[in-house]
Amino acid sequence: MSDTILTIADATKRYGSVLALDHVTLDVEEGEFLTLLGPSGSGKTTLLSAIAGFAPLSEGRIELRGRDITHEPPEHRDFGMVFQGYALFPTMTVRDNIAFPLKVRKRPAAEVKQRVEYCLGLVQMEDFADRMPTQLSGGQQQRIALARALSFEPQVLLLDEPLSALDKKLRADLQWELKSLHDSLGVTFIYVTHDQDEALSMSDRVVILKDGRIQQEGEPDTLYNSPRNRFVADFLGKSNFLQLSVKAREGDALTCAIGGTDFAVKAPGDVPSVDILQVALRPERIRLAEPGAEMLDGTVRQVSYLGERCLVMIEHEEAGTLMISQPTWKAGVTPRAGLPISFGWDADAPVILTGEAA
Structure with missing residues (x-):
């Protein structure tokens, strides 16, 4: 069984009278690809920002391997971050963009060079190392943003809708690449999206949010095949x-009807006895x-x-x-x-x- 790397306990975030996070409790396992999924205003980006340290919690706590980091600034959390808008430095080359987090951390020059070359290879961008960001396509810029976020070997990689600005085909291609990269590196990914296909295709586990609350969490196939409530069933697919x-019950089979037509419905034992x-x-x-x-x-x-x-x-x-x-x-x-x-x-x-x- 995997170890818990991140614990979010009773996380609450208020913006004035608006409750953006409503007592969210969640464990993130070491090395998993966890996706926060929900419509606009569901709290998924606020939760990611709280984990990153950009949005201080109103209540609750966040722990990294048992250490309370609730009040630590973002730069002390050692988390990588990939944004929707790439956030590359326009006056730096691709190579310098990737090297920047390492230089800020005062890593030795030899290590910086080695890590930059390694990360360029990870995202298959070796031939673009000396270009400026404006000379790259959107997909190429996002690859560089990913390489930069991974350059200093973060404990957790946070991804805030990183593919939403790309066209459909490129987005699908990068989904495969991201999943493959996660599988090869074993880094913990926490990914935010409103796209159900992304969540289903890439995630080890999906957390579905609505109005700042977790509606259901689990493996993609479990959520899709066994939604708990109407919101989950309607939002995911x-x-x-x-x-x-309901006309009768015998064991795990119900006899149900629509109009004058009877048919069987398989029902688990914990389904309450109801007429409708x-x-x-x-x-x-x-x-x-x-x-x-x-x-x-x-x-x-x-x-x-x-x-x-x-x-x-x-x-x-x-x-x-x-x-x-x-x-x-x-x-x-x-x-x-x-x-x-x-x-x-x-x-x-x-x-x-x-x-x-x-």
Whole structure:
């Protein structure tokens, strides 16, 4: 089991009457890639700033390997930082930008030279060492910002939406590079983003925030497949939300209904006994078929072609409007707007929502 490198206990941050962090408690494990995910105003950047020392806490504490650093200034925390806007020194070459943190720390000249060359290699920018930042593309500048942040071997690397200013393809490429770099170095990464795909693809663990509170944390697949409440299910990916009438229970199986149609829903033993069940149903867990072939019949309202998949909006009299995601390659049925269609799902497809947003 990994050791805890960072402990955030009861962290609270107020800006006047605004509560930006509301008693957040979180442990960060040595060497993990932890992502803070949430919409604008959720508190993710404030939490990262508090860890960095830029936003002093109103209450609570932060510990680094058991040592209280709550009131230590940023320069004493020995954390690397990568910003969305690169923050490179425009009058310094690439080489000098990377060397700067080492020179500030008064490292020997031979060590500075060795570390700069090593970090240039890490980000595959050896051929650009003598260029100025204005001579680099956005992706290249971000690579240099990353190399500079890693040059002095920080205990923790903090990344504040570092890829959000880049175009979609470059962002996807750099996601792979960042994850590969993390895996090879073993440095603890704390990453802030509002992009769900980034969080799912790169993280060992994701912490989802809303209104300054943690809504749920866990491994990406656990959060996606087992969201605790409607906010998590809706923010992390897409979901359909249904109210099901509960008619009977036998073991871990519930008999539920939509309108006059009964079907089974798999339920864990801790689901409370209720007459109405709130569930989330991911679009890719719904099957499409010819009319009458599945348990529910509806009408196709809209189809959006996305290349490898298409999104199909279905209207059902009792269930309302549902979004269905279907592969386009060898699909069993080709939906068209206005046509009748049948749809259904397996008993373990719906996720029962047992919690409210914190």
